[in-house]
Amino acid sequence: MVYQNVVWVIALVGMGLVALGFLYIISQVGRPADADAVRGINRRSARWRLTLFIILLLGFLGASYGTLHSFPIPAQSGPLAASQVVNVVGRQWSWQMSIEGQPAGDTLHLVTGSPVEFRVTSADVNHGFAIYAPDGRIAIQTQAMPGFDNKILYTFTAPGKYMVRCLEYCGLGHAPMVTEFDVTNPTGG
């Protein structure tokens, strides 16, 4: 299941429901109501609004709990429980990525199935550190900001070539500011 596709369907359904509501009202505009009918419309409108309020409130509470009870951003203070740590520095207009304890410049190889910590910062301006999965979709991202470390904890599930793109505009070389790394299965597959 591609996460973005789920979001897309939710958006289309939500916007579609709004559109249906408007289309229904528009279809009724040409049937003017008399004073009694208007009072009835107002009463029904108040009841339906209360119903919609309750539905939205339940949705609000459910969505808040569902998306926040396991907080999607790892704690930023102290080390994370990761078997691999990657230090990332963005600068106009390149990425420097190195595994903790290894010299910078070596080709990065990560493995599936175990959490990886990315410590992301910038040497100059704001950048956006986004990891694109082999299917071309964003897997995870954070901002690269001068003076701060933003830490991602991510477990790769699929092997392949992952692209890193800058997603925060940073000047002329923003679009070509890319790099890549490999993710393999622990057995080497």
Place this chain on the structure above:
Amino acid sequence: MATMTMYPDDERLPRGERAAFNLYAVSAVVLFVLMMLIGLVMRTAQGEWMSVPPNLFYQLLSMHGAGMVGTMGMVTTAVMWFFLRKYVKLHLWAFLANYLLFLLGALCIIGAVFLGGYAALWTFLYPLPVHAMAMWSGGAAAWFLVGYLLIGVGMLLFYLDAAWAIIQRFGNLGRALGLQWLFGGEIDPNHPKAVVASTMVIIANVLGILAGAVVLVLSLIDVADPQIAFNALVMKNLIYWFGHMYINATIYMAVIAVYELLPRYTGRPYPISRPFLWSWAASCVFVIVVFPHHLLMDYAQPRWLAIMGQIVSYGAGFSVFLITAWGALTNIHRSGMRWTMPSRLMVLAMFGWAAGIVPAILDGTIAINRVMHNTQWVPGHFHFYLLLGVLPMALALIYHVIGSREHAPPNSGADRIGFPLYLLGGLIFTFAFLDAGHLSVARRMATHLPEWQGTDHMGAIGALLVVLAMLYFMARIALGLLRANPDARAAHPAR
């Protein structure tokens, strides 16, 4: 309660006011067309249907962002002024000073971009304006920032004049917001919704503009001496606090047109209520504190700020769906309203705002933001409610004023073609962005991968249709406002 007379006497525009309103309206539609043409060029360039060098692309992007946000602020200020002046004594000099300072600011920005090569976008994220890598000079950055300062000072002058006038009439801003009726008491049915909305905007956007002034001055200091370093996260918070409130204020100023005009077109009262007052009081707080949803990917930000950003984003949707959109639909339902340009535009505006909120709320969810942030999902949702929501609100008022000079709501054959063209183009254009966002197409890139360009082409086609419709609107509005005799009219009953 808003008047039920179509063109009431207290909305007449005497010579000075008429000239001022015309300046705002005509300047706005001309600027919108120019900024839309820039947008069309960018979408076409991303789809490789034309070639634009990256440095020029980012200059155009900076111009488009600053130009659209500024013009939206300018024209919606005119909406607020048009109705608020009926209830409190506003000074024309403040309204005109805002316009002149806007023009001066716009000239600084245009010079910075096209003469100085400035290309750090309308959000001028610190420290990019001084880390240009030879793309532009510190002087160009300074002119851009000074342009913002001038526009902010103009708006602040207008708001302070409006705040003073509101306090003179209602005693204080709290009473103008209707806070005295939140928990009981008989609501004055004649308490103007325009005053409630204007007061909310003044409170929120004065804070935003002051935050903007702080970060603009700090950025200018950085331009003068790049060795001085500021906390990048604090600067980012200030920039988004300012930027978010400024653009949100345009929605809340523009919607006054719907509150005031819709009952005249439906012929049905649209009374003030306690839920309405609650919604505006809550929106006042929400719009001030919701800005952290722009920084959900700044993990160094305190966790409570991110949670607040998400929760308040959800909460803000309640007012839009349950009060403004629902109230407007109830007012329209079986009203027998005639379809003219103002009524069409108002219904479109309500739809654009309500539907555009859906992808916006999704993006305000931290877990979703991780894969949608800074993709084209973001311009998708804000173009949705700006292009199909806020701009139609302002156009509805302008068309209404043209109607007041032609003795009837405008509804020519060309209008009936221009409107669906705008609607169709707007839907294609915005859904192309949203589709691209769900495919992880990055925003703000001069060049796109071949697999991204299908959505660029759809976006360019939609943009072209919108530009064509806006070109017609521009000519119609300019001629309609400038040629008619403003006094040759009588009060008309509703509908």
